[in-house]
Amino acid sequence: MSDADVIVVGAGPAGSCAAIAAARAGRRVILIERGPFPGSKNMYGGVVYPRILDELVPRWWETAPIQRWVVRRSTMVLSETGALTVDYRSNAWGEPPYNGATAYRPDFDEWLSRQAVAAGAQLVTSTTVTGLLRDASGRVTGVRTDRPDGDLTASVVIACDGVNSFLAKEAGLYTATDPSNFTLGAKETLALPKHVIDERFGVRDDQGVDIEILGGTSGVNGGGFVYTNLDTIALGVVLKLPKLAAQKKRPEEIIATLKAHPAIAPLIEGAEVKEYSAHVIPEAGYSMMPTMVTDGMLVAGDAAALCLAAGIWLEGVNFAMASGMYAGDAAAAAVARNDVSTKSLSAYSDRLNATFVLRDHKKLRKVPGLVLSDRVQQKYPAFVTSVVERVFRVDNPQPKPGLRRIVREERKRAGIKLSQLIRDGWTGLRGFG
Amino acid sequence: MTSIDRDTSWPEISFEERIGTAEFRIHERAHIVVDGDTCRGCSTRECVIACPANLFVPTSDGGILFNYENCFECGTCYMVCNKEGAISWSYPEGGFGIVFHRT
């Protein structure tokens, strides 16, 4: 008999949700994590969009380790000295069932893994999976670990091993690793007294703020973010890998420049760096996704590039939790019918296709490329902020110029062709719409 | 109320202090090995700019000095490096390496 029905590799959000689903279906589940505790290796910007948890952990908000409930979401466009912000606030988001929450991943992932243990999964930490076990036909039959006598066998392996997924690569599910599909996220967790954060961000109690930033990354294609925790602020940048390497500016220098921007500096002034961290994001979305199913194995979460990083959105935990859950369900069902072939397991990919997981990605598949394009990155922030600057500037006794003239002049100054602007606008409208 | 003094409390920290804010449980086996000879012929040096932990240090004789100890295990280096065989990359032993607390 095999050691388990289902082995889940990686106790991030994808892995824990896969383990919860498979264990609830009555399967024997081993959940393997290389860190000393779940979440110890994991870093992100800072907001969990929790709707999918309603299904998995009813009334999750009563026990989940949340920092603040997001009641304000902003998108900021930064030029060198200017800033244009679109800011939406809803205090209703600060009440159950909530729309988004800031949380530390070492807290959140550990909490989620406890739900898997409560469902009956066996959690094994401090154990690195080093490879796959396969039978003569190539079907995946288990994993190799760095423990002495560390081979573990199972009917199905679910690879939830994150963005570098060596397991998906070993199984041949990715064709190649193209660095331009990835961005590096580097972040500072900055400490400030709670009441200072409340005042600066216009919130109180456990209300929080989520700011996504376009521009402000020192000419490296990417973006930035600012999130509020209870007594820290998460501030970071996301940088396109080949562009970063080509630029002569290091990640922490790009963070320092963003921190000094006139629109950002007052928010974080006086804050002390509590923790510096970094992690890679599978940024390219739909176009980079691997095959998700093979004989005896499924891939979920970042391992399957199911992360949505498209300018005003930076979502991955929710996609990881959902895809993990669907993988756990499909694995359990395949084990129950004693058939773990690709065909039998493909109920998983069908479910991804039928739900937000792949629908969002398909709908927005052009957006990551657009947002990270040279025009949107290098030219549009200056263009947009200078148009708005001139609309709001009062130049008495000069009469106000018409909007059309301002747009024309600023577009020319920024070196943007009208045809290109229309084309990008159309791609954006279609992509987002 | 805590008052914030602009001039003195905008702490510019050194890279050592920065990396010192993260916890690393160091194993004696190096999980990443960089082949200095291969690096000697590399003119682009992507790793030197991109590694968020600043672990790739150019030496005066054209090589690269690498220390695996304060590594985030992010994967950036093997992705940006264009030279086959320069970087051998794996995860550290279970339980070792970077341990985040407030990210």
Ligand SMILES: Cc1cc2nc3c(=O)[nH]c(=O)nc-3n(C[C@H](O)[C@H](O)[C@H](O)COP(=O)(O)OP(=O)(O)OC[C@H]3O[C@@H](n4cnc5c(N)ncnc54)[C@H](O)[C@@H]3O)c2cc1C
């Ligand atoms: C800078 C940045 C900002 C982000 N901001 C947000 C945000 O605000 N909101 C949001 O929803 N998403 C955000 N994301 C994306 C989000 O972090 C990921 O999409 C999400 O963590 C994916 O979850 P996962 O479970 O698939 O992978 P991970 O969270 O990476 O978990 C993988 C797990 O597998 C373990 N593991 C890996 N290999 C092995 C092995 N060989 N053996 C044993 N264990 C192994 C790891 O230790 C880890 O615990 C951000 C990402 C970054 C980098």
Ligand code: SF4
């Ligand atoms: S590791 Fe790669 S990028 Fe860095 S110096 Fe060596 S060959 Fe060049």
Ligand code: SF4
């Ligand atoms: S994995 Fe990341 S932190 Fe570690 S050496 Fe490579 S680039 Fe630097």
